[in-house]
Amino acid sequence: MSIWESFENYSILIISGSEQYTSLIKSSLPEGRFLAIDQKKNASSGQRSVLERDYDFVVINTPLPDENGIELALDLASKNCFGVLVLTPVEIYEDVKEYLINEGVLVERKPTDKVHLMQMLRLLLGIQKKVRRAKTEVEEMRRKLEENRIVTRAKFILVEDRKMTEDEAHRYIGKLAMDHGISRRRVAEDIIESRDDL
Numbered sequence: 001m002s003i004w005e006s007f008e009n010y011s012i013l014i015i016s017g018s019e020q021y022t023s024l025i026k027s028s029l030p031e032g033r034f035l036a037i038d039q040k041k042n043a044s045s046g047q048r049s050v051l052e053r054d055y056d057f058v059v060i061n062t063p064l065p066d067e068n069g070i071e072l073a074l075d076l077a078s079k080n081c082f083g084v085l086v087l088t089p090v091e092i093y094e095d096v097k098e099y100l101i102n103e104g105v106l107v108e109r110k111p112t113d114k115v116h117l118m119q120m121l122r123l124l125l126g127i128q129k130k131v132r133r134a135k136t137e138v139e140e141m142r143r144k145l146e147e148n149r150i151v152t153r154a155k156f157i158l159v160e161d162r163k164m165t166e167d168e169a170h171r172y173i174g175k176l177a178m179d180h181g182i183s184r185r186r187v188a189e190d191i192i193e194s195r196d197d198l
Contacts, residue, residue: 009035010034010035010057010128011034011035011037011038011055011056012029012034012037012055012059013038013039013040013046013049013055013057013058013059014039014040014059014061015039015040015042015045015046015058015069015072016039016060016064016087017042017061017063017064017065018061021110022039024112024114024117025059025061025117027114028117028121036053038053041065042064042067043064043069044066046058046060046072047072055080055082056083056132058083058084059085059087060084060085060087061087062087062089063089069086069088070086070088070100073086073100073103073105074100074103074105077103077104077105078103081135082128083104083106083125083128083131084104084106085106085120085124086105087112087117088108088109090109090111093107093109106120106123108120147184147185147188150185150188150189151173151185151188153188154173154188154189154191154192155169155173155188156169157191158173158191161195173187173188173191
């Protein structure tokens with residue numbers, strides 16, 4: 001399986017004042033593999049675009065018509081969870097890389113070719129895949145913690161109002177969930193709601 005096959009739900013924003021580099025970037029991505037490939041010609045329209053939709057990564061071809069693009073890369077990387085790749089002239093490549101590296105921004109020197117650009121884009125896609133996985137795991141952990149909080153609250157209500165032990169309350173919630181084919185959280189929410197209604 002090609003690495004690109006696992007990225008069909010990813011979206012990309014290209015911010016570049018150069019049609020030549022925009023075309024090079026787009027041609028480095030296999031057609032039809034991405035949810036969206038948007039392009040903007042300057043920093044201000046790129047910033048607006050990021051506010052309007054979620055992207056998985058942004059490619060900035062510096063300099064931009066309205067600013068150098070370096071501060072834009074820093075700003076986007078520090079405020080968002082997407083990956084950022086900066087293309088920068090070879091003369092300032094080392095300085096730009098040193099400036100952006102601690103923020104997790106990938107930097108590629110210009111001029112570049114399709115092969116090098118594709119390698120950088122694949123690296124960025126691989127990183128974003130891990131970021132997505134981590135975000136999913138964090139959300140699942142947050143969901144479980146919230147469920148535990150609600151179930152614990154319901155158990156305390158059963159202990160207080162029905163004089164059950166904590167173990168009895170735990171088993172009671174589990175049995176109701178099984179009997180009715182619903183989650184323990186839903187049972188706990190019903191217990192909490194019924195007490196709040198009193």
